[in-house]
Amino acid sequence: MNIELSERLKQLPPYLFAELENRVAEIRARNVEVLDLSIGDPDLPTPSEILRVMEESSKDQANQGYSSSNGEPYFREAVAEWYLKRFGVRLDPAREACALIGSKEGVANIARAFVNPGDRVMVPDPSYPVYANGGAILTGGRPVKLPLLRENGFLPDLDSIEAEGAKMMYLNYPNNPTGAVADDDFLRRLIEFSLDNNVIVCYDNAYSEMVFGPECARSILEFPGAMDCCIEFNSCSKTFNMTGSRIGFAVGSDRLISGLAKVKSQIDSGPAPFIQRAAVFALSQYKDRHPPEMVSRNIEIYRKRMDVLVKGLNEIGIPCEPSPATFYLWVGVTGKSLDIAMRLLEAGVVITPGIGFGELGEGYIRFSLTKEESIIREVISKIGAAGISAR
Numbered sequence: 001m002n003i004e005l006s007e008r009l010k011q012l013p014p015y016l017f018a019e020l021e022n023r024v025a026e027i028r029a030r031n032v033e034v035l036d037l038s039i040g041d042p043d044l045p046t047p048s049e050i051l052r053v054m055e056e057s058s059k060d061q062a063n064q065g066y067s068s069s070n071g072e073p074y075f076r077e078a079v080a081e082w083y084l085k086r087f088g089v090r091l092d093p094a095r096e097a098c099a100l101i102g103s104k105e106g107v108a109n110i111a112r113a114f115v116n117p118g119d120r121v122m123v124p125d126p127s128y129p130v131y132a133n134g135g136a137i138l139t140g141g142r143p144v145k146l147p148l149l150r151e152n153g154f155l156p157d158l159d160s161i162e163a164e165g166a167k168m169m170y171l172n173y174p175n176n177p178t179g180a181v182a183d184d185d186f187l188r189r190l191i192e193f194s195l196d197n198n199v200i201v202c203y204d205n206a207y208s209e210m211v212f213g214p215e216c217a218r219s220i221l222e223f224p225g226a227m228d229c230c231i232e233f234n235s236c237s238k239t240f241n242m243t244g245s246r247i248g249f250a251v252g253s254d255r256l257i258s259g260l261a262k263v264k265s266q267i268d269s270g271p272a273p274f275i276q277r278a279a280v281f282a283l284s285q286y287k288d289r290h291p292p293e294m295v296s297r298n299i300e301i302y303r304k305r306m307d308v309l310v311k312g313l314n315e316i317g318i319p320c321e322p323s324p325a326t327f328y329l330w331v332g333v334t335g336k337s338l339d340i341a342m343r344l345l346e347a348g349v350v351i352t353p354g355i356g357f358g359e360l361g362e363g364y365i366r367f368s369l370t371k372e373e374s375i376i377r378e379v380i381s382k383i384g385a386a387g388i389s390a391r
């Protein structure tokens with residue numbers, strides 16, 4: 001039988017990380033220790049209080065069946081309450097919120113609701129690969145690059161964007177992979193751009209709680225006009241160390257939410273109800289805009305790890321500054337990022353080559369702070385011995 005991939009699937013770019021992953025597996029098979037700072041998956045556990053609620057809820061048969069695909073009403077109400085406490089944003093939980101099986105699912109499915117074949121979808125470069133691949137390409141859309149340059153604080157230059165024919169735009173702050181944050185002025189101008197050009201904004205706020213300074217990250221929905229043109233994605237994954245529980249949410253314009261919910265109703269049946277119960281408990285720990293102790297203790301751990309990594313890299317001649325947010329450090333290097341990743345792998349360290357996030361990620365590598373300080377120190381000494389050069 002002749003089995004062929006669909007044209008859309010064939011259009012996906014080659015998976016650049018595959019070669020690296022194969023090499024990691026080969027080296028591990030030789031029982032050589034590999035220190036992995038490549039994965040954006042917290043090494044810290046889901047807080048025990050949340051796990052208790054998950055366990056107890058799972059015993060109740062009412063939480064064992066299908067959910068509604070846009071989430072149970074109690075979950076959407078908890079999301080609306082969280083948005084009010086955390087961002088001062090008032091949402092109608094029936095129309096302006098939707099549960100997600102992790103925010104990745106929503107980020108991909110939103111394109112199915114609004115992108116027609118050939119539509120232009122603006123995608124930052126570098127960025128989380130799901131926007132271009134799972135979002136634009138798999139719906140027949142055409143990804144168009146929005147350059148994120150260091151000299152612009154890794155924000156797109158809104159004045160130079162050619163908006164003609166564009167349907168949708170993905171943005172993500174606090175940003176993976178650069179660690180950059182967006183200021184209020186940028187977010188205001190972004191909404192103006194969106195309304196003037198009729199471009200839907202998909203704002204990925206998955207790292208909203210992972211900020212090191214005194215200022216909390218904003219929701220785009222805090223700004224006037226956003227409820228007409230924006231959908232925002234958030235998640236319990238990074239905030240509560242719940243990546244495996246697959247629970248996130250989308251909020252914003254009722255028309256965008258209802259399009260997303262319509263797609264989801266044909267594809268999935270929502271997150272497990274006992275996971276929604278656990279997420280309700282987690283979100284309810286917020287009393288105001290500041291993270292509760294179960295979140296702030298993790299941020300403190302990542303802040304210390306960031307300091308150890310930055311100080312260590314500077315000491316071995318790789319200049320870099322701490323990221324203001326996220327658990328990623330984006331470091332400029334000389335040479336091809338995949339070659340550097342391979343060289344570091346030979347030295348027993350895995351990092352992510354910047355090219356995996358887009359062409360403009362070339363010349364950078366990304367460190368993820370998802371290992372304890374002692375391992376980060378070991379990584380620095382291995383990198384020092386391998387001798388890579390920075391720019």
Ligand SMILES: Cc1ncc(COP(=O)(O)O)c(C=O)c1O
Nearest residue numbers: 102103104128176206235237248
């Ligand atoms: C920018 C960004 N958005 C969304 C996600 C997906 O998170 P989840 O699907 O676990 O909510 C990730 C995960 O790494 C991410 O980096």
